Amino acid sequence: MKDYIKFAFDNLRHRKIRSWLTMIGIFIGIASVVALIGLGEGLRETINSQFGFLGTDILSVTASGGFGPPGTGVVDPLSDKELDAIKKIAGVEGAAGRIMESGKLVFNRKVGFGFAISLPDGEDRKVMEHLMNMEAQKGRLLEDSDSGAVFLGASFYESDELFGKPILPGNKIELNDEELKVIGILEKKGNFQLDGTVFMNEDDLRNLVGRPDDEYDIIAVQVGKNADIAKIQASIEKKLRKIRDVDEGEEDFSVETPASVLESVNSVLLGIQIFVYIIAGISLLVGGIGIMNTMYTAVVERTKEVGIMKSIGAKNSTIFILFFIESGFLGTVGGMIGATLGYIIATGLAFVGKLVLGSDLISASISPTLIIGSLLFSFILGSFFGTLPAIRAAKLNPVDALRYSK
Amino acid sequence: MTAPTIIKIVDVWKTYKMGDVEVHALRGMNFEVKDGEFVAIMGPSGSGKSTAVNMIGALDIPTKGKIYLDRKDISKLSESSLAQIRGRRIGFIFQQFNLIPTLTAKENIMLPMVFQGTPAKKRIARAEKLLKMVDLGDRMDHRPTEMSGGQQQRVAIARSLANDPEVVLADEPTGNLDSKTGNMVMDFLKKLHKEEGKTIIMVTHDANLSKQAQRIDYLRDGIIIKSKKQR
Ligand SMILES: Nc1ncnc2c1ncn2[C@@H]1O[C@H](COP(=O)(O)OP(=O)(O)O)[C@@H](O)[C@H]1O
Numbered sequence: 274m275k276d277y278i279k280f281a282f283d284n285l286r287h288r289k290i291r292s293w294l295t296m297i298g299i300f301i302g303i304a305s306v307v308a309l310i311g312l313g314e315g316l317r318e319t320i321n322s323q324f325g326f327l328g329t330d331i332l333s334v335t336a337s338g339g340f341g342p343p344g345t346g347v348v349d350p351l352s353d354k355e356l357d358a359i360k361k362i363a364g365v366e367g368a369a370g371r372i373m374e375s376g377k378l379v380f381n382r383k384v385g386f387g388f389a390i391s392l393p394d395g396e397d398r399k400v401m402e403h404l405m406n407m408e409a410q411k412g413r414l415l416e417d418s419d420s421g422a423v424f425l426g427a428s429f430y431e432s433d434e435l436f437g438k439p440i441l442p443g444n445k446i447e448l449n450d451e452e453l454k455v456i457g458i459l460e461k462k463g464n465f466q467l468d469g470t471v472f473m474n475e476d477d478l479r480n481l482v483g484r485p486d487d488e489y490d491i492i493a494v495q496v497g498k499n500a501d502i503a504k505i506q507a508s509i510e511k512k513l514r515k516i517r518d519v520d521e522g523e524e525d526f527s528v529e530t531p532a533s534v535l536e537s538v539n540s541v542l543l544g545i546q547i548f549v550y551i552i553a554g555i556s557l558l559v560g561g562i563g564i565m566n567t568m569y570t571a572v573v574e575r576t577k578e579v580g581i582m583k584s585i586g587a588k589n590s591t592i593f594i595l596f597f598i599e600s601g602f603l604g605t606v607g608g609m610i611g612a613t614l615g616y617i618i619a620t621g622l623a624f625v626g627k628l629v630l631g632s633d634l635i636s637a638s639i640s641p642t643l644i645i646g647s648l649l650f651s652f653i654l655g656s657f658f659g660t661l662p663a664i665r666a667a668k669l670n671p672v673d674a675l676r677y678s679k
Numbered sequence: 680m681t682a683p684t685i686i687k688i689v690d691v692w693k694t695y696k697m698g699d700v701e702v703h704a705l706r707g708m709n710f711e712v713k714d715g716e717f718v719a720i721m722g723p724s725g726s727g728k729s730t731a732v733n734m735i736g737a738l739d740i741p742t743k744g745k746i747y748l749d750r751k752d753i754s755k756l757s758e759s760s761l762a763q764i765r766g767r768r769i770g771f772i773f774q775q776f777n778l779i780p781t782l783t784a785k786e787n788i789m790l791p792m793v794f795q796g797t798p799a800k801k802r803i804a805r806a807e808k809l810l811k812m813v814d815l816g817d818r819m820d821h822r823p824t825e826m827s828g829g830q831q832q833r834v835a836i837a838r839s840l841a842n843d844p845e846v847v848l849a850d851e852p853t854g855n856l857d858s859k860t861g862n863m864v865m866d867f868l869k870k871l872h873k874e875e876g877k878t879i880i881m882v883t884h885d886a887n888l889s890k891q892a893q894r895i896d897y898l899r900d901g902i903i904i905k906s907k908k909q910r
Pocket residue numbers: 672673676695696697702703704722723724725726727728729730731
């Protein structure tokens with residue numbers, strides 16, 4: 274068998290250019306599968322980890338005018354009215370309103386971008402801290418009595434890429450030209466958004482950006498342990514429709530569970546992946562037909578050779594194996610190159626994405642299963658499309674094959 | 680003291696269909712070869728010489744009639760049994776040398792042994808020994824295109840002996856060679872006959888070469904018309 278493999282390999286080497294051309298279809302197909310599935314998986318993992326930190330016992334309510342994101346003025350923001358109503362719904366354990374703002378953050382004479390989110394006072398603070406599982410890795414958490422103070426996500430401390438050196442508790446930073454004192458650093462959450470967030474007490478943030486007192490961008494709702502989350506979601510929607518005077522189907526707000534967000538993201542991803550599979554499938558089919566064509570040509574070209582081999586004792590099965598291995602090889606080598614190419618493309622795109630977005634949102638996750646699977650698949654593809662030509666070669670009549678001249 | 684018969688052809692017909700036309704390449708041929716004999720077959724082009732040799736060599740089966748190799752009827756064997764006979768008991772030498780162009784001289788000689796599953800070490804040793812026997816010890820790793828016709832035919836002779844067959848069939852082995860190299864190839868065939876005791880059947884047009892065989896059979900229109908013993 275080893276000898277047959279070597280023989281098949283030699284034959285491919287002797288037809289270098291054609292072998293390469295034949296493999297193009299395969300490696301485009303495999304490369305796109307590997308790259309896109311890798312990126313898709315990476316995206317899915319990232320998104321799951323972004324949402325995963327939120328428990329399943331939490332709902333988030335946002336105002337969405339449908340015409341623009343919160344804070345653009347088009348949206349009718351959430352207020353205490355909604356917050357109080359939600360708190361009264363059966364099954365709701367607690368709710369807290371929050372505002373979010375982004376602004377200019379200066380530290381170490383370097384200017385950066387700061388995404389600030391408010392923490393509520395009193396009992397609601399406990400709810401928030403519980404929901405987000407907040408612990409300080411340096412310094413301490415914010416308290417009601419703090420003013421002019423911030424609590425920072427882990428990136429500010431752990432990465433000195435942002436401001437040239439890590440920000441420590443006790444340091445002063447400027448947010449929108451206001452000097453603020455760093456009180457503590459959040460434990461690393463592995464979530465780019467949380468790790469890059471500036472937490473502030475609600476009054477501080479309102480003063481800083483001039484937001485009216487009873488306006489919220491998001492209301493976080495914690496539901497009871499055994500509560501029916503879908504039912505509560507429906508109750509909140511019903512209540513808010515009444516308060517905000519909108520009809521069903523025309524809501525200017527949305528109530529989402531992390532699970533529902535994940536689900537919709539995943540279904541979009543699945544759609545993209547199916548599309549990719551189809552494209553890749555077509556390209557692999559074309560590649561496979563290319564292999565078949567090449568192998569038929571090889572059989573014709575080597576008709577005489579087949580005759581010679583039969584005259585010195587090769588059986589039909591031997592001839593079949595020789596051609597079969599050869600086409601399997603075409604597939605596998607094409608698949609190997611494709612997988613490598615796909616890997617390079619995926620990690621390359623992830624790298625570019627990181628440079629452009631400054632975050633790990635686009636990452637590549639290429640599992641050994643994906644690589645091994647695609648190699649196996651390309652071998653099977655190659656041999657599958659090589660089967661008919663190999664049968665034709667095996668069945669050649671030795672005398673006719675020997676008489677054959679090019 | 681007559682040697683046993685190794686090949687016997689009894690009333691063999693071979694008909695080729697070319698569309699509607701039937702070509703009778705052999706028309707009831709009878710032919711016999713004793714073990715260790717050197718027989719030359721002569722006859723005009725198209726008389727059925729190659730067809731007969733292919734039939735003896737288990738490359739093809741007759742339309743009608745029987746072919747015995749060592750008393751065993753091989754005229755109706757399965758494909759794989761025929762392949763086994765070709766691989767183990769017959770050595771072919773062709774007019775066009777018929778070496779595999781992508782393989783070196785040594786690899787070409789090893790190929791029949793690969794098909795029989797001979798271990799690599801033994802294969803290499805035998806191939807080298809055979810190449811030395813045909814005076815090509817210095818051409819082991821040359822490919823056919825890097826060798827002269829005479830050299831290629833000597834590689835082919837060496838290859839025909841790879842699995843130590845009982846019968847060597849040579850179909851116009853000197854047909855593509857000038858007379859000088861042809862004579863040299865002929866000398867190797869005689870050596871096979873004398874020193875290795877092989878049964879040799881050689882098709883040729885060259886009366887000078889056929890004279891060196893022990894017997895000449897003349898084929899015309901698919902039957903042996905004359906058989907001439909020499910010496
Ligand atoms: N495979 C074949 N298909 C059709 N006709 C053939 C085939 N082989 C031989 N023939 C015909 O059979 C006759 C004998 O051919 P062949 O045995 O090659 O003769 P020789 O070797 O004596 O020149 C010729 O007429 C040839 O055209």
